[in-house]
Amino acid sequence: MGQTAQKMDVNKEVLAIAERAKRAANALALAPEAAKNKALTEAAKALREHSADILKANQKDAELAKQNGISAAMLDRLLLDQKRIESMAKGLEDIAALPDPVGKVLSSAKRPNGLTISRVSVPIGVIAVIYESRPNVTADAGALCLKSGNTVILRGGSESFHSSQAILRCLQQGVKAAGLPEDAIQSIPTTDREAVGALLKLDKYIDIIVPRGGKGLIRRIMEETRIPVVKHLDGICHTYIHADAKPDMAREITLNAKMRRTGVCGSTETLLIDRAIAKTMLPNIAEALVKAGCELRGDAEARAIFPMKEATAEDWDTEYLDAILSVKVVNGVEEAIAHINTHGSQHTDAIITESTKAAEQFLNGVESAIAVHNASTQFADGGEFGMGAEIGISTGKLHARGPVGVEQLTTYKYKVEGNGQIRPN
Amino acid sequence: MGQTAQKMDVNKEVLAIAERAKRAANALALAPEAAKNKALTEAAKALREHSADILKANQKDAELAKQNGISAAMLDRLLLDQKRIESMAKGLEDIAALPDPVGKVLSSAKRPNGLTISRVSVPIGVIAVIYESRPNVTADAGALCLKSGNTVILRGGSESFHSSQAILRCLQQGVKAAGLPEDAIQSIPTTDREAVGALLKLDKYIDIIVPRGGKGLIRRIMEETRIPVVKHLDGICHTYIHADAKPDMAREITLNAKMRRTGVCGSTETLLIDRAIAKTMLPNIAEALVKAGCELRGDAEARAIFPMKEATAEDWDTEYLDAILSVKVVNGVEEAIAHINTHGSQHTDAIITESTKAAEQFLNGVESAIAVHNASTQFADGGEFGMGAEIGISTGKLHARGPVGVEQLTTYKYKVEGNGQIRPN
Numbered sequence: 001m002g003q004t005a006q007k008m009d010v011n012k013e014v015l016a017i018a019e020r021a022k023r024a025a026n027a028l029a030l031a032p033e034a035a036k037n038k039a040l041t042e043a044a045k046a047l048r049e050h051s052a053d054i055l056k057a058n059q060k061d062a063e064l065a066k067q068n069g070i071s072a073a074m075l076d077r078l079l080l081d082q083k084r085i086e087s088m089a090k091g092l093e094d095i096a097a098l099p100d101p102v103g104k105v106l107s108s109a110k111r112p113n114g115l116t117i118s119r120v121s122v123p124i125g126v127i128a129v130i131y132e133s134r135p136n137v138t139a140d141a142g143a144l145c146l147k148s149g150n151t152v153i154l155r156g157g158s159e160s161f162h163s164s165q166a167i168l169r170c171l172q173q174g175v176k177a178a179g180l181p182e183d184a185i186q187s188i189p190t191t192d193r194e195a196v197g198a199l200l201k202l203d204k205y206i207d208i209i210v211p212r213g214g215k216g217l218i219r220r221i222m223e224e225t226r227i228p229v230v231k232h233l234d235g236i237c238h239t240y241i242h243a244d245a246k247p248d249m250a251r252e253i254t255l256n257a258k259m260r261r262t263g264v265c266g267s268t269e270t271l272l273i274d275r276a277i278a279k280t281m282l283p284n285i286a287e288a289l290v291k292a293g294c295e296l297r298g299d300a301e302a303r304a305i306f307p308m309k310e311a312t313a314e315d316w317d318t319e320y321l322d323a324i325l326s327v328k329v330v331n332g333v334e335e336a337i338a339h340i341n342t343h344g345s346q347h348t349d350a351i352i353t354e355s356t357k358a359a360e361q362f363l364n365g366v367e368s369a370i371a372v373h374n375a376s377t378q379f380a381d382g383g384e385f386g387m388g389a390e391i392g393i394s395t396g397k398l399h400a401r402g403p404v405g406v407e408q409l410t411t412y413k414y415k416v417e418g419n420g421q422i423r424p425n
Numbered sequence: 426m427g428q429t430a431q432k433m434d435v436n437k438e439v440l441a442i443a444e445r446a447k448r449a450a451n452a453l454a455l456a457p458e459a460a461k462n463k464a465l466t467e468a469a470k471a472l473r474e475h476s477a478d479i480l481k482a483n484q485k486d487a488e489l490a491k492q493n494g495i496s497a498a499m500l501d502r503l504l505l506d507q508k509r510i511e512s513m514a515k516g517l518e519d520i521a522a523l524p525d526p527v528g529k530v531l532s533s534a535k536r537p538n539g540l541t542i543s544r545v546s547v548p549i550g551v552i553a554v555i556y557e558s559r560p561n562v563t564a565d566a567g568a569l570c571l572k573s574g575n576t577v578i579l580r581g582g583s584e585s586f587h588s589s590q591a592i593l594r595c596l597q598q599g600v601k602a603a604g605l606p607e608d609a610i611q612s613i614p615t616t617d618r619e620a621v622g623a624l625l626k627l628d629k630y631i632d633i634i635v636p637r638g639g640k641g642l643i644r645r646i647m648e649e650t651r652i653p654v655v656k657h658l659d660g661i662c663h664t665y666i667h668a669d670a671k672p673d674m675a676r677e678i679t680l681n682a683k684m685r686r687t688g689v690c691g692s693t694e695t696l697l698i699d700r701a702i703a704k705t706m707l708p709n710i711a712e713a714l715v716k717a718g719c720e721l722r723g724d725a726e727a728r729a730i731f732p733m734k735e736a737t738a739e740d741w742d743t744e745y746l747d748a749i750l751s752v753k754v755v756n757g758v759e760e761a762i763a764h765i766n767t768h769g770s771q772h773t774d775a776i777i778t779e780s781t782k783a784a785e786q787f788l789n790g791v792e793s794a795i796a797v798h799n800a801s802t803q804f805a806d807g808g809e810f811g812m813g814a815e816i817g818i819s820t821g822k823l824h825a826r827g828p829v830g831v832e833q834l835t836t837y838k839y840k841v842e843g844n845g846q847i848r849p850n
Contacts, residue, residue, distance in 0.1 A: 026766065030789055109811055115800055117810055124822055125792075207822055228653070228823050249845040256847035341451065363840045364455055367550075375540055375843030384848065385542055385839070386534055397549055397632055397836045398653050399823040411822045414810070415788045418800030420674040422681035423809065 010190065014198035017186050018205035021126045021151040024183035029123045029149050033100040035178045040096035040143055043174025044089040047139065050170055051085045057162035058135065065133075065159045077134045078160055088139040088167070091389060092174075095143045098388045101406045102149045116417045121410045123149030125207040128199055129391070130155045130221060132213035135163035141210070142171045142185045144391045148409035151184050153206070155199060157213075158191035165189070200225035210391050210404070230404055232395040234319045234345035235265030237377040240336040240362065241285075242353035243276040249374065250352045251285045256376040257350065259292045262323050265393060266348050266380030269319055270326045272336045275301070278329045282306055286327070294323045301329035316343040333358045337365040346395045348372060348380040369394065369401040435615065439623035442611050443630035446551045446576040449606035454548045454574050458525040460603045465521035465568055468599025469514040472564070475595055476510045482587035483560065490558075490584045502559045503585055513564040513592070516814060517599075520568045523813045526831045527574045541842045546835045548574030550632040553624055554816070555580045555646060557638035560588035566635070567596045567610045569816045573834035576609050578631070580624060582638075583616035590614070625650035635816050635829070655829055657820040659744045659770035660690030662802040665761040665787065666710075667778035668701035674799065675777045676710045681801040682775065684717045687748050690818060691773050691805030694744055695751045697761045700726070703754045707731055711752070719748045726754035741768040758783045762790040771820045773797060773805040794819065794826040 047054070058080040065078055101121060108118035127150045129141040138154055145152035156164040164187065171185045188195045199206070200221060209229045211218045218231050239257045241250045257268035273282055278301065286296055286306040296308035297315050308327065315326040316339070330336045333351070340349050350372035351362040363371040370380050380403070382390025387405030394400045400408035472479070483505040490503060526546060533543040552575045554566040563579055570577035581589040589612065596610045613620045624631070625646060634654045636643045643656050664682045666675045682693035698707055703726065711721055711731040721733035722740050733752065740751040741764070755761045758776070765774050775797035776787040788796040795805050805828070807815025812830030819825045825833035 026790070026792070111809070111811060115804065115809075246845070252847055253845065260848055260850065359842075363842075365451070367451070368838065370839045370841060372841040373843060375841055375846040376848050378848040379540065379841060379846070384536070384540075386536060401837055402839045412826055413793065414795045414827045416795060416797040416800055416804060417784075417788075418798060420671070420678065421800040421804070422677055423685055423801050423803040425685065 010192050010194045011198045013190070014188060014195050015202065017153055017188065018126070018199070018202045020183040021153050021186060022205045024181035025123070025125045025151045027181045028146075028151055028184050029102070031149060031180055035180055036100070036147055036149070037096040039146060039174040039178035039180050040092045041174070042177040043143070043171045044092040044096075046170035046173040047085055047089040047092070047167065050166065051082060054085055054163065054166040054170075055080060055082075057166035060162045061160055070159060074133055074159065078163070080135060080163060084136065088136050091140055092143045095147050095389055095406070098147060098406055101147070101410050106412055113421050114419065115421055118415045118417075119412045120415055122413050124409060124411050126151050126153065126205055127409065128153045128155065128206045128209045128227075130196060130199070130209060130211045130213070130217070131157060132217060133157040133159040134212075135160040135167060137212050138164040138167040138187070139171065140389060141212070141391055142168070144389060144406055144409060146175070146184055148406040150409055151181075152186070153199065154185070154187040155196060156187065161191050197224060200227065203227045212392060228399070230392060230394050230396065230400055232265060232345065232347055232393050234395075235267070235347045236270065236317065236319045236343065236345040237266055237268045237347055237380070238270045238272055238340050238344060238349045239268045239377060240272040240330070240333075240340070240349070240351045241274060241277070241281060242333060242336075242351055242355060242358050242362075243274040244355040244358060245277070245281070245352040246354060247281050247284065250281055251288055253350070253352055253374070253376050254285050255288050255292060257378055258289060258294060258325050259323065260376070260378045263321050264378065266378045267321070268325065268350070268377045270316060270328065270343070272328050272330045272339060273302070275329050275331050278302070279305055282327070289325060294325055296325055296327055298327040299329060302327040319345070333361050333365075337362060340366050340368070344368065347393070348377045350375065350377050435617050435619045436623045438615070439613060439620050440627065442578055442613065443551070443624070443627045445608040446578050446611060447630045449608035450548070450550045450576045452606045453571075453576055453609050454527070456574060456605055460605055461525070461572055461574070462521040464571060464599040464603035464605050465517045466599070467602040468568070468596045469517040469521075471595035471598040472510055472514040472517070472592065475591065476507060479510055479588065479591040479595075480505060480507075482591035485587045486560075486585055493584075495584060499558055499584065503588070505560060505588060509561065513561050516565060517568045519813055520572050520831070523572060523831055526572070526835050531837055538846050539844065540846055543840045543842075544837045545840055547838050549834060549836050551576050551578065551630055552633050552635060552834065553578045553580065553631045553652075554635045554637065555621060555624070555642065556582060556636070557642060558582040558584040559637075560585040560592060562637050563589040563592040563612075564596065565814060566637070566816055567593070569814055569831055569834060571600070571609055573831040575834055576606075577611070578624065579610070579612040580621060581612065586616050622649065625652065628652045637817060653824070655817060655819050655821065655825055657690060657770065657772055657818050659820075660692070660772040660805075660818075661695065661742065661744050661768065661770040662691055662693045662772055662805070663695045663697055663761075663765050663769060663774045664693045664802060665697040665755070665758075665765070665774070665776045666699060666702070666706060667758060667761075667776055667780060667783050667787075668699040669780040669783065670702065670706070670777040671779060672706050672709065675706055676713055678775070678777055678799070678801050679710050680713050680717060682803055683714060683719060683750050684748065685801070685803045688746050689803065691803045692746070693750065693775070693802045695741060695753065695768070697753050697755045697764060698727070700754050700756050703727070704730055707752070714750060719750055721750055721752055723752040724754060727752040744770070758786050758790075762787060765791050765793070769793060772818070773802045775800065775802050
C-alpha cells in the first residue's frame with residue numbers, strides 16, 4: 001500500500017472514532033450518576049483482575065522501549081508494577097466517589113414575567129487526551145472524562161501502546177458492565193504519528209484537547225489545531241519573600257517550593273526577596289538550598305550577599321524543572337508583582353509575609369491562576385485543592401484555570417421554563 | 426508613502442494600542458466598584474451633554490454612507506436621534522447599577538492542612554470588540570467591558586466611524602472623571618481594513634474577541650485569529666410542538682417565536698410538529714403565520730395538511746432572518762431532538778407541551794445553549810435573562826454560553842491562604 005493510501009486510511013479511521021465519540025456523547029451526557037460510578041468501580045475491579053495481562057503488555061512495551069534506547073527517566077514513567085496498578089484502580093474508585101458534576105443547578109431565578117431561568121451544568125461533549133509515555137494517564141483521563149459525562153478519545157505515547165491498550169480494555173469492560181455506550185472511552189489503535197494530525201483537524205467532533213506531556217508536544221498541538229486546548233505550557237512559579245516574612249517560615253517554604261519535587265509544574269523557579277531583609281534572611285535560605293543540592297543563580301545584589309552563579313536575562317524566563325533556582329532582590333511588593341507579571345507564566349506564585357496588606361496586594365495583583373500566601377507553590381495540584389483528581393493544570397484564562405478536575409470538564413446550559421410566555425416588543 | 430510603509434504604520438499603531446490596553450488592564454482589574462460606576466454615570470452625563478456633537482458626527486457618517494449607496498436597513502441602524510442617544514445614556518446607567526461581577530468569592534473551602542482555597546472572580550483582561558455599523562455598540566460594549574474590569578479595544582464599522590468616535594470621547598471623559606486609566610476604553614482610530622488583520626494577530630495582548638455583525642465578519646475573524654472568539658455564527662432556532670401541547674399556546678408561541686422580530690438570532694427558523702397532532706393543530710397555526718406575512722416551506726407531510734412551498738434539504742440548515750419558516754412533521758420528542766442536534770446551531774430551541782416528562786427529555790436532550798419549555802425562543806436575550814445587558818450570545822461550549830453579560834466577561838483565580846504550610850511528599 002502506498003503512503004498516501006495509508007494516510008487516507010488513518011484519516012478515515014480517526015474520523016470514524018470521532019464520529020462514534022460524538023454519537024456516544026449525547027447518550028453519555030444523560031447517563032445517571034449510578035451508571036457512571038458503576039462503570040468506574042467495575043473498571044477498577046477489571047484492572048485488578050487483569051493485572052497479569054497488563055504487566056505482560058507493559059513488559060512488551062519496556063522491551064521495545066529499551067531496544068529503541070529510551071532514557072532511564074522515561075522508562076521509569078513507563079514501567080508498571082502491582083503497586084502502580086493498585087494505585088490506578090484506587091484512583092478510579094476515588095473518582096467514582098466524587099459528587100456528580102453534571103446536572104447541578106448553578107443558578108436559578110424567576111423573572112418578573114414568570115419564566116424560570118436556570119443554569120445547569122452539562123458535560124462538554126468529546127474530549128481528546130493526547131499524552132506521552134505514562135500508561136496510568138489512560139486510566140486517570142478515561143475516568144475523569146467518564147465521571148464528567150464526556151466521551152474521550154485517548155491517544156497515548158507509542159512507547160506505552162500495549163500497556164495502554166490493556167488498561168483501556170479494563171475501562172471498556174467497566175463501561176459495558178454499567179450498560180453505558182461502549183464508545184464512551186476509545187483510543188486511537190495505532191502508533192502512526194499521522195493519527196494525531198488527523199485528530200487535531202476534527203473540530204467538528206472534538207470540543208477540547210487536553211495534552212499531557214512536554215512543551216514540544218503541547219506546542220505542536222497548539223500550532224496544528226483550532227480546537228480549544230486546555231493546558232499550561234510553562235510553570236515559571238515564583239516565591240516572593242516580603243520584608244515582613246517570618247525568617248523560618250520563609251526558609252522552609254522556599255526549600256519546599258523548590259526542592260520537594262523539582263520536576264513538577266508547581267515548583268518555584270525564581271526566588272524574589274525584599275531588599276529590606278535580603279541581607280538578614282537570604283544567607284540562611286540560600287545555605288539551606290545549597291545544602292539540599294540546589295544550584296543558585298543570582299542578580300548582582302543577591303550575589304553580593306551570598307556566593308552564587310550569575311543569573312543571565314534568560315534565567316528569569318526559564319522553567320528549570322531541576323534543582324536550580326534564580327534569585328533576585330526586589331524593592332517591595334509592587335516590583336515583585338511587576339516581575340512576576342512580566343516573567344511568570346500565570347501559573348502559581350506565592351508571597352511570604354505577615355502583612356495582611358502586602359498579602360492582599362500580591363494576591364490581587366499577580367495575574368497567576370493560583371496566588372498563594374504563606375504556603376508552598378507545590379500545592380498547585382487538584383488533589384491538594386480537594387478536587388479528587390485532575391486531568392491537568394490550565395494557565396489559560398478562559399473556561400478552566402488552575403487544576404482541571406471533573407467540575408472543570410463540564411459547561412452549562414440554560415433551561416427556561418414557562419407557561420406560554422411570549423415576548424412583547 | 427508606499428503601501429508597505431502604510432501597512433507597517435497600521436500594524437505599529439494597533440500594536441501600541443494593544444500594549445496600552447494590556448498595561449491598563451492590570452490597573453483596571455483592581456479598580457474599586459465605585460470608580461467604575463462613576464465612570465459609567467459620568468459617561469452617560471457626557472453623552473447627554475454632547476448629544477449635539479454626536480448628532481453632527483452621525484450626520485456626517487450618514488451623508489458619506491448615502492454617497493456610498495448604503496442600504497436602507499443599514500442606514501436605519503446607523504442613524505442616531507435624541508431618543509437613541511438618551512437610550513444609550515440610560516443603558517450606561519443601567520450597567521452602572523448592576524452588581525460588581527469582580528471580586529466575588531465563587532467558592533471557598535478550608536483544607537484539612539489548614540489552607541483556605543478560594544475561587545474569586547477576576548476580569549479576563551483585554552477584550553477586542555469588532556462590530557459593524559451600529560454606533561450604539563460603542564457605548565454598550567465599552568460599558569460592559571469597563572463594568573467587568575476589562576480594558577477594551579473597539580473597532581467599529583467604517584460607516585459609523587465619526588459617530589463612534591464622538592461616543593467614545595464621552596466614554597473616555599467618564600473614565601477620566603473617575604480617575605481610571607484612560608486607556609481602559611480605546612478604539613482603532615482608522616477605517617483602514619488592515620487594522621483588523623493586525624488586531625487579530627495580537628494574541629499576546631488580547632484575551633478574547635467579541636464580533637458583532639454578520640456571518641461574513643465573524644467567519645473572517647474566526648479564520649484569521651488564534652484568539653478565542655466569543656460568538657454565535659448561526660441562530661437556527663426550533664420550536665417543537667409536542668403531542669401534548671395546548672393548541673392556543675402552541676399557536677401564540679410559534680407566532681411570536683417567528684414573527685416578533687424576524688431579524689434577531691433567537692427567532693425560530695424551523696417548526697417541528699408532532700405527527701399525532703399535526704392534522705388538528707397545524708392548519709390553525711399555519712393560517713395565523715401566513716396572515717402575519719410569513720412564508721411557509723414544508724416537508725411532504727406538512728404540505729399534505731396545509732398548502733405551502735416545498736422545503737428543500739437546504740432549508741433545514743438555513744437561518745432565514747426573515748419572514749420564512751420551514752415546517753417538518755416529526756414522530757415524537759426523540760426525532761425532534763435528533764433533528765435539532767443535527768440541523769440546529771446550539772443556540773435556542775423550544776418545546777411546547779403539557780407533559781413534564783417530554784419537557785424534561787427535551788431540555789436535557791437538545792445540545793442548545795438555551796433550552797426552552799412553553800415560551801418563545803425570542804427570549805434569548807441578556808436583558809430578558811436579568812443580566813442587564815449583553816455583549817452578545819455565545820453558542821460555543823467553553824467559558825460563556827448563551828447571553829454574555831458582565832459576569833461572563835470575568836474569569837477566576839484561586840487564592841490560597843496558609844500559615845506556613847509546606848507540602849509533604
